[in-house]
Amino acid sequence: MPAFVIVIPVTTPLVSTAVAVAPAIGLRDLTVSYRGHPAVHHLSGHFVAGALTAVVGPNGAGKSTLLGALGGTVRDFEGRIDRDAALRVAYLPQASALDRSFPVRVHEVVAMGLWTRIGSFGALQAAHQTAIEEALAAVGLGGFERRWLGELSAGQAQRVLFARVLMQDAGLILLDEPFNAIDARTTADLLALLQRWKREARTVVAVLHDLEQVREHFEQVFLLAREKVAWGPTAEVLKAEHLFKARQMAEAWNDAAPRCRLPS
Amino acid sequence: MTGLTAALFGPFIEFPFMRRALVATLALSLGCAPIGCVLVLRRMSLVGDAMAHAVLPGAAAGFLLAGLSLPAMSLGGFVAALAVALAAGFVTRATPQREDASFAAFYLVALALGVLLVSLRGSQVDLMHMLFGSVLAVDDAALLQIAAVASLTLWTLALMYRPLVLESFDPGFLRSVGGPGARAHMLLLVLLVANLVSAFQALGTLMAVGLMMLPAAAARFWVASLPAMAALSVAVGAASGAAGLLLSYHAELPSGPCIVLVCGGAYMASVLFGTRDGIVTRRLLAASHLTR
Numbered sequence: 390m391p392a393f394v395i396v397i398p399v400t401t402p403l404v405s406t407a408v409a410v411a412p413a414i415g416l417r418d419l420t421v422s423y424r425g426h427p428a429v430h431h432l433s434g435h436f437v438a439g440a441l442t443a444v445v446g447p448n449g450a451g452k453s454t455l456l457g458a459l460g461g462t463v464r465d466f467e468g469r470i471d472r473d474a475a476l477r478v479a480y481l482p483q484a485s486a487l488d489r490s491f492p493v494r495v496h497e498v499v500a501m502g503l504w505t506r507i508g509s510f511g512a513l514q515a516a517h518q519t520a521i522e523e524a525l526a527a528v529g530l531g532g533f534e535r536r537w538l539g540e541l542s543a544g545q546a547q548r549v550l551f552a553r554v555l556m557q558d559a560g561l562i563l564l565d566e567p568f569n570a571i572d573a574r575t576t577a578d579l580l581a582l583l584q585r586w587k588r589e590a591r592t593v594v595a596v597l598h599d600l601e602q603v604r605e606h607f608e609q610v611f612l613l614a615r616e617k618v619a620w621g622p623t624a625e626v627l628k629a630e631h632l633f634k635a636r637q638m639a640e641a642w643n644d645a646a647p648r649c650r651l652p653s
Numbered sequence: 654m655t656g657l658t659a660a661l662f663g664p665f666i667e668f669p670f671m672r673r674a675l676v677a678t679l680a681l682s683l684g685c686a687p688i689g690c691v692l693v694l695r696r697m698s699l700v701g702d703a704m705a706h707a708v709l710p711g712a713a714a715g716f717l718l719a720g721l722s723l724p725a726m727s728l729g730g731f732v733a734a735l736a737v738a739l740a741a742g743f744v745t746r747a748t749p750q751r752e753d754a755s756f757a758a759f760y761l762v763a764l765a766l767g768v769l770l771v772s773l774r775g776s777q778v779d780l781m782h783m784l785f786g787s788v789l790a791v792d793d794a795a796l797l798q799i800a801a802v803a804s805l806t807l808w809t810l811a812l813m814y815r816p817l818v819l820e821s822f823d824p825g826f827l828r829s830v831g832g833p834g835a836r837a838h839m840l841l842l843v844l845l846v847a848n849l850v851s852a853f854q855a856l857g858t859l860m861a862v863g864l865m866m867l868p869a870a871a872a873r874f875w876v877a878s879l880p881a882m883a884a885l886s887v888a889v890g891a892a893s894g895a896a897g898l899l900l901s902y903h904a905e906l907p908s909g910p911c912i913v914l915v916c917g918g919a920y921m922a923s924v925l926f927g928t929r930d931g932i933v934t935r936r937l938l939a940a941s942h943l944t945r
Contacts, residue, residue: 462828480829487823491694492877501819502831523667537877557830 404410406608413438414459414476414592419468421451421458423578427520428454429613430467434620436609438476439590441583441604443623446635447611452596453483453565455613460563461596466599472561481550485567489539496534498549502556529578544575547626551579562586564595568602580606614638662894666901671898673915674788675854676913677799678894681864684803684848687868687884689808692877695821699753701865703760704842705849705858707737711768712853723794727850730858735847737763786857788898788908795854802851806844810883813837818879856909864890865911871920874927889919 415435420427421628436442444452457463460472460480494635499521500513507513525531528548547567554562568576583606594611597603603610603623610626612618614635619626621639630631662673692701711733712726732780738761744755791799806818810817816837819827827834852861872882897912904911925933 404832459823460825460829461831462825478829480826482823482825482829486825488696488821491818491822492879492882493818493822495879498822501823502821504827504832509813509833553826563829 400447415471417469417471418465419464419470421463423452423454423463427548430616432617435540435595436616437590438592439587440591440609441587441607442609442611443607444594444596445600445603445610445612450614456565456596457565458593466580476561477557477559478563479554479557479565481554481565481567482645484543484547493538495525495538495549498538499524499556500550520556524555528552528582534617544571547571547579548575551582560591562591562593566596654698660903661899664899666787670789671902672759673791673796673893674898674908677788677796678898680803681852681855681885682801682890682894684806685852685861685865686868686890687847687883687906688848689807690872690882690886691817691864693869695880698757700868701845701862703756704734704738704845705862706760707734707763708849708858710763710770713767713770717770723854727798727853730850730853731846733763734815734849738842754873762897784908785860786853786855788855791855799851809840813840817841819945828924840878856912860909860913866922867913867916868893871923874923874929877929890916893919
């Protein structure tokens with residue numbers, strides 16, 4: 390157990406456009422459980438504000454669980470997640486977590502990004518409609534407003550969900566395997582959107598598998614294998630020794646391992 | 654009146670009990686069918702069936718304490734079914750077991766307990782009445798209860814429409830924006846149980862599930878959106894209710910099964926001929942294809 394506490398630096402964003410201040414998000418001895426079993430242990434550190442951070446690691450490393458804890462969908466954790474209470478968070482779950490056969494139209498999905506502003510009863514105003522159209526145009530789906538989500542390809546559906554993220558206008562954007570089963574063209578377009586978010590000083594944390602993609606587009610990497618293996622600038626983290634260690638840690642995992650803390 | 658109009662309207666004009674039964678089935682359709690649509694879209698079709706069984710021990714307890722008293726049996730059934738839903742939900746959250754298994758476990762226990770309780774005092778006839786009801790014996794109190802629950806259901810569904818749709822489509826997203834997903838789910842279960850209990854005297858809890866799920870499953874084959882599906886399923890339920898009552902009257906058959914069988918006929922016709930993915934329709938369309 391780490392006996393020290395990471396001090397969270399207050400960084401100022403390099404570029405300031407839509408988001409005035411993009412505070413970092415800090416972890417202090419964070420242990421997150423999934424369905425009663427701890428999935429990631431004793432994570433400490435912070436996500437660099439206004440940067441693109443990739444969370445990588447072997448299958449079952451706890452990447453999605455960590456992202457869920459950051460996004461507020463997984464609440465079973467010990468330790469602390471420090472972030473500005475005013476920080477708006479946009480969370481894009483794995484594609485498999487949502488029911489694409491559900492009868493919703495494209496513009497309705499994008500409008501869901503307005504939830505924090507209109508909630509259950511607020512009306513969609515003309516300005517909102519315009520914003521929805523602009524968001525869809527930005528992901529290359531202008532004119533798709535009235536289409537059913539179920540009629541779209543996986544790539545187009547993912548573009549719709551990115552448009553929803555755009556509508557959320559968030560300082561922290563969490564993406565869980567956003568490019569899984571998505572064609573190269575769509576991936577390239579959506580990666581360009583990530584660069585735009587970076588220029589707007591938004592903090593992006595994405596769970597990814599493709600290390601080449603990570604090396605090319607992400608400046609920070611959190612290498613996870615149930616515990617932190619390495620966390621920092623991409624070139625320093627994605628070294629053979631770290632990747633080897635991550636693989637070993639995932640393989641060496643033992644359900645009957647001794648408990649590091651008495652169950653409360 | 655000609656023969657046909659006499660056959661269609663005569664029974665309702667002539668007999669007050671037929672009119673009451675008609676009003677009861679129309680009101681039941683208004684509440685039950687939209688709930689059924691939400692359950693179908695949420696892939697919870699079998700939860701309705703499980704809840705219907707779970708009503709039994711509570712209704713039986715009410716019957717033991719107060720005899721054939723509608724308020725006692727309704728209240729008992731409501732409490733018992735909600736308790737089963739809560740217990741199943743708790744086990745699902747607290748253990749790795751999936752929801753369908755915990756629901757099955759609890760409703761089977763509830764069903765056995767219910768049958769045991771009825772047998773303590775009641776007869777075979779009482780048990781049949783509880784499970785399958787008798788729409789021709791609906792009294793004022795039951796009619797008012799059905800109408801009240803149907804009204805409450807439609808209002809509540811309208812008020813929680815957005816969170817309910819979001820929770821069905823992308824629950825993780827709704828949780829991440831702090832939306833009332835858990836509350837929407839709970840309210841849906843409360844409405845489901847309330848509708849099953851309100852259908853108790855008219856159709857019995859088991860037949861009520863038929864009026865809930867069959868029109869909803871049928872509507873899915875004709876229209877795409879949830880509001881259209883809800884409207885169509887209400888129409889299918891109401892029409893099946895009227896047709897089922899007439900069938901029951903003319904053929905001298907029990908009314909509850911007649912209503913549900915007519916709903917089943919509508920469902921089968923939709924499976925075959927529905928414009929959205931009906932089997933025969935698809936065959937016909939397969940002969941040609943869109944040009945783009």
